Amino acid sequence: MxxxxxxxxxxxxxxxxxxxKMVCDExxxxxxxxxxxxxxxxxxxxxxxxxxxxxVHNNKCAIEKDKMNDFIAAANAADGILIGSPVYFGSMTxxxxxxxxxxxxxTRENGFTLKNKPGAAVVTARRAGSNFTMAAINYLFTINQxxxxxxxxxxxxxxxxxxxWQKDEEAARTLKxxxxxxxxxxxxxxx
Numbered sequence: 547m548x549x550x551x552x553x554x555x556x557x558x559x560x561x562x563x564x565x566x567k568m569v570c571d572e573x574x575x576x577x578x579x580x581x582x583x584x585x586x587x588x589x590x591x592x593x594x595x596x597x598x599x600x601x602v603h604n605n606k607c608a609i610e611k612d613k614m615n616d617f618i619a620a621a622n623a624a625d626g627i628l629i630g631s632p633v634y635f636g637s638m639t640x641x642x643x644x645x646x647x648x649x650x651x652x653t654r655e656n657g658f659t660l661k662n663k664p665g666a667a668v669v670t671a672r673r674a675g676s677n678f679t680m681a682a683i684n685y686l687f688t689i690n691q692x693x694x695x696x697x698x699x700x701x702x703x704x705x706x707x708x709x710x711w712q713k714d715e716e717a718a719r720t721l722k723x724x725x726x727x728x729x730x731x732x733x734x735x736x737x
Contacts, residue, residue: 547732548579550624552617554631554642555670556587561705562670564712565721566630569668572725578732583620586631588613590644599655607648614648621649622659626732627692629683630668633675638682646686658691664731666695666724672706695731697724 551570555562563582570580590612598608605622606615621627629645631638638646653659667683669676680700687694701724703717704710711717 547625547736548581548623549573549626549628549728549732550620551580551582551628551630551668552585552642552645553582554586554629554639554645556639556641557708558584558587560632560708561703561711562586562630562632562668565668565670565703565717566628568718568721569628569666569725569728572722573729576726576729578729581620583617585617585645586639586641588641590614590641592644593647593651599652603656605652605656605659607652609648614644617645618649618652622653624663625736626664626695626728627660628666628668629686630670631679631683633669633671633679636675636678638679642683646683650686650690653690661691662735663692664695664728664735665692666728667701668721668724669702670705670711671702673704676700676702693731695724695728697721697727
C-alpha cells in the first residue's frame with residue numbers, strides 16, 4: 547500500500563512539509579510506502595472549465611503547460627491521499643486550490659477514480675484559518691466519495707517561522723495519531 551502526500555506550501559522544507567512528514571513517518575513505520583510530492587511553488591493553472599475532461603475521459607487535464615497531470619497520476623496510483631497546505635489569508639495556497647479543482651474534476655469525470663481512498667488534510671497556520679482550510683480541503687474528499695481520516699484533534703500545526711513545527715507538541719501527537727488511523731483504515735479497506 548502507498549500514500550501520496552501533496553505539499554501545497556511553496557517552502558519545500560517548511561512547516562507544512564514537516565507536518566506531512568510526521569504523518570508519513572508513522573505510515574512508513576507501519577509498512578505503508580509514502581511519497582511527498584511538491585505542489586507549492588509550481589506554476590499551476592486553475593481549472594478553466596473547458597469541459598474537455600467531460601468529453602475525452604482519459605484521466606488527464608487538457609491543460610498540459612504544467613505538472614498537474616503528474617499530480618493526477620500520482621493520486622490515482624495511491625491507496626491514500628494527504629493534502630497539506632499552509633494558511634494564506636484565511637485559506638489554502640493557490641497551488642493547493644488548483645490541485646483540488648483540477649484533480650477533483652478529472653477524477654469525477656473519469657468514474658470517481660479516488661472513490662474509497664482515504665484522505666486527510668494537514669494544515670499549518672500561524673494563528674487562524676486552519677479550520678476553514680482543513681474543511682476546504684476535505685470538500686475534495688467528500689465530493690469524490692473518499693473516507694476522511696480523523697485524529698484526536700484537527701490536523702493542523704501552529705507554526706509560522708521556519709522550524710516552529712517542532713514547538714507544537716500537541717500537533718505532533720495529533721499527526722502521529724492521524725498516521726496510525728490512516729494505516730488502520732487502509733488495512734481495513736484492503737481486506
